[in-house]
Every structure is written in structure tokens, then in C-alpha cells.
Amino acid sequence: MDYEKMGICVSILVLVTILGVAAVGSGEFDIELGTGDLRLPQINAGTNTNNIPQDGFYDYCYRMGLEC
Numbered sequence: 001m002d003y004e005k006m007g008i009c010v011s012i013l014v015l016v017t018i019l020g021v022a023a024v025g026s027g028e029f030d031i032e033l034g035t036g037d038l039r040l041p042q043i044n045a046g047t048n049t050n051n052i053p054q055d056g057f058y059d060y061c062y063r064m065g066l067e068c
Contacts, residue, residue, distance in 0.1 A: 061068035
């Protein structure tokens with residue numbers, strides 16, 4: 001009984017290892033070993049340049065052409 005449990009665990013471990021190596025080898029998951037470069041994307045939050053009020057009530061009034 002213990003041999004069957006050990007065989008299942010070893011089979012799962014081998015399967016996960018093979019799938020992990022295949023995934024990294026495919027190029028979809030790049031782990032970049034030994035490059036030393038950490039490239040972060042440049043994120044620009046931007047500035048809100050429109051003059052529409054951000055409150056929902058006043059936005060509704062503005063779009064409907066009402067004075068609120």
C-alpha cells in the first residue's frame with residue numbers, strides 16, 4: 001500500500017518537473033537567470049485635462065445641460 005502512495009507522489013513530481021521545464025523552455029515564462037537587469041515598465045498616470053466634474057451627480061447635470 002505504501003509503494004502505491006509513493007509511486008503516485010513520484011509520478012506527480014516527475015510530471016510537474018517536466019511540465020515546468022517545458023513551460024520555461026517554451027519562452028512564455030522568462031525567468032532571466034543571470035542577467036542582473038530588472039526592467040520595469042514606465043507607467044505614466046497622466047493628468048486629467050477634461051473640465052467635466054468627477055462627481056456622478058454633477059457629471060449627470062453637466063451632460064444633461066442642467067444647472068445644479
